[in-house]
Amino acid sequence: MKTNNFFDLLVVFTQPPLTASLAKEGLDLALVNSTFEQRTGLIFLGAGTLQLQQNQQPDILALKGTQAMLQALALYDIDQIFVEEQALQDYGLLAADLLLTVEVCNTEKLQQKIAASRNLLTF
Amino acid sequence: MTTKTFVLNITGAPYASSAPLSALRFAKAALEAGHKIQRVFFYQEGVTLANDLSCPPQDEINLTKEWQKLAAEHQLELTVCVAAALKRGIIDAKEAARYGLEHHNLAEGFVLTGLGQLVDGMANADRTVTFNS
Numbered sequence: 295m296k297t298n299n300f301f302d303l304l305v306v307f308t309q310p311p312l313t314a315s316l317a318k319e320g321l322d323l324a325l326v327n328s329t330f331e332q333r334t335g336l337i338f339l340g341a342g343t344l345q346l347q348q349n350q351q352p353d354i355l356a357l358k359g360t361q362a363m364l365q366a367l368a369l370y371d372i373d374q375i376f377v378e379e380q381a382l383q384d385y386g387l388l389a390a391d392l393l394l395t396v397e398v399c400n401t402e403k404l405q406q407k408i409a410a411s412r413n414l415l416t417f
Numbered sequence: 418m419t420t421k422t423f424v425l426n427i428t429g430a431p432y433a434s435s436a437p438l439s440a441l442r443f444a445k446a447a448l449e450a451g452h453k454i455q456r457v458f459f460y461q462e463g464v465t466l467a468n469d470l471s472c473p474p475q476d477e478i479n480l481t482k483e484w485q486k487l488a489a490e491h492q493l494e495l496t497v498c499v500a501a502a503l504k505r506g507i508i509d510a511k512e513a514a515r516y517g518l519e520h521h522n523l524a525e526g527f528v529l530t531g532l533g534q535l536v537d538g539m540a541n542a543d544r545t546v547t548f549n550s
Contacts, residue, residue: 323460323535326535326536
């Protein structure tokens with residue numbers, strides 16, 4: 295189907311790290327989507343922004359974590375990564391301290407991104 | 418009214434969520450209205466619908482059988498994410514052999530596939546609708 299949208303898919307992350315397989319399954323999908331040459335972007339909302347914190351030690355909990363996958367995004371040409379401004383404030387995070395280079399967006403900007411995508415999947 | 422094609426992405430588990438039942442009702446309504454269901458994809462907890470060994474009480478709806486019935490009537494593709502399925506103990510004969518397991522439980526009419534099937538579906542359908550928990 296023809297489309298003028300900027301993204302074919304936006305994957306939205308809402309859950310904190312180390313809770314369930316959700317974030318990994320969302321990242322899996324984003325990577326596969328990109329290998330199919332679909333324009334893919336990521337949005338981190340609320341507690342989902344904690345996925346981007348550095349120096350996580352998932353092995354203490356016998357978990358695998360998603361850090362390696364997040365760092366591999368660039369290899370899959372996924373560089374459109376958006377983070378909710380309010381969430382950074384709520385959790386006392388600075389964009390510069392995050393694992394990846396991100397674009398900080400207010401609610402209005404996030405709405406524009408979402409409106410510019412054919413599909414949206416939330417994890 | 419123009420005909421639209423849908424992909425259904427079911428991520429909520431049967432009985433623990435209303436996802437597979439809501440999706441079933443949506444699919445029936447869409448087909449009745451003349452639309453096409455291009456593909457049904459089961460992901461995350463949704464894959465447990467494909468367990469052939471589920472035995473709900475006889476006076477309750479058997480969601481696995483209902484989906485099989487609808488799929489047979491309308492030649493629907495019931496595709497199940499292989500990674501999500503194996504993780505949750507949903508396995509076909511081929512994968513059971515690969516992992517040296519004695520048993521397999523993927524219900525008839527369902528196929529284990531990669532995430533590419535969801536991506537391909539999303540790229541080609543008019544609309545993808547997710548049913549989650």
